[in-house]
Amino acid sequence: MEELKRRYLQEFLLLSSSTVSLKEYVKVIKERQTRLRNCYAETIEMNSEDFVKMILLQGAPNDRLFSKPWMEVDVRYDMILLENQLPFFILEDLYDVSNIRNKLHHKGLSLLKLTHEQNFSQVDHILDFLRICQRPSNLHTESKHKLRKQSAWHAPSATQLHQAGVKFELGSTKNKFDIQFKNGILKIPRSRVTKRKEYFLRNLQAFEQCHCYDNKYISDYIAFITMLVRTPKDVEVLAQSGVMQNRLQNNDTLSTIYNYLGTGNFVSRNRFHFSDVATLKQDYFNTPWAGISIITAAIRLLLTLIQTVYSIIQTYR
Known part of the structure; x- marks a missing residue:
């Protein structure tokens, strides 16, 4: 990769205006060196020359790898690692x-062009940029979506909701945050x-x-989904309605992943994005209709059990 980075830098310089020299790029990084070092939690044990060289090699984008589909996937994984992020301001500088600006043709610089067009002035790094691209259009205020009771955190699973009469339907939008609960x-x-x-989610x-x-x-989205998906049966319930498409090995694998994502996933009681939906246990389970639904489900289960026992008796008579 170090050799590839040098090639990237050379091609980046060739794309630049003939009036811009390598020394000017070095000067830009040196002037921002203190700010760059302060972006990292740990002290960077490098002298000024090596540090500037590292930033310059990391910051010069190219499409040599991205032109090879089999390598692009691996590089994407590395680029979104939290520990691999480069401060975005130095890329912009x-x-x-x-x-x-008029010579953009590969993905790295196109991304920078997009940030200028969208005016993402507060972007920290590439991963932060990707998070902003996922931002819901209806971000709530604290007063609007404050959770009413602590019990609302313990929303029932998909299986429990299904047994209580809740129906699952595929949402009409592609925005994963557009989750709605109405009329059961x-x-x-x-x-x-x-x-x-x-x-990506991790x-x-x-x-x-x-x-x-x-x-x-x-984190709120992960919290809500992990409330629904606790067991392989929950995955099955959501898959039957078309809500979830499992591209992993099996339902056990998926439920394990969501449970693992939910571990240590701390969310704010005063800023939970899906609080209106998470209170469905409180709102729906306490209604007379919900009680009837639960009783009906219990009666069906009892009748099924009686029928099974009767069949067994008839077989061995």
């Missing part, structure tokens, strides 16, 4: 100095679960848990 119907946008998505979750105070919407 190098981009501005390069004067290559829980609408959830389709969730395709793959190893790649698990990896790193977004780690970033929010470490660095975000307000609106932990990724």
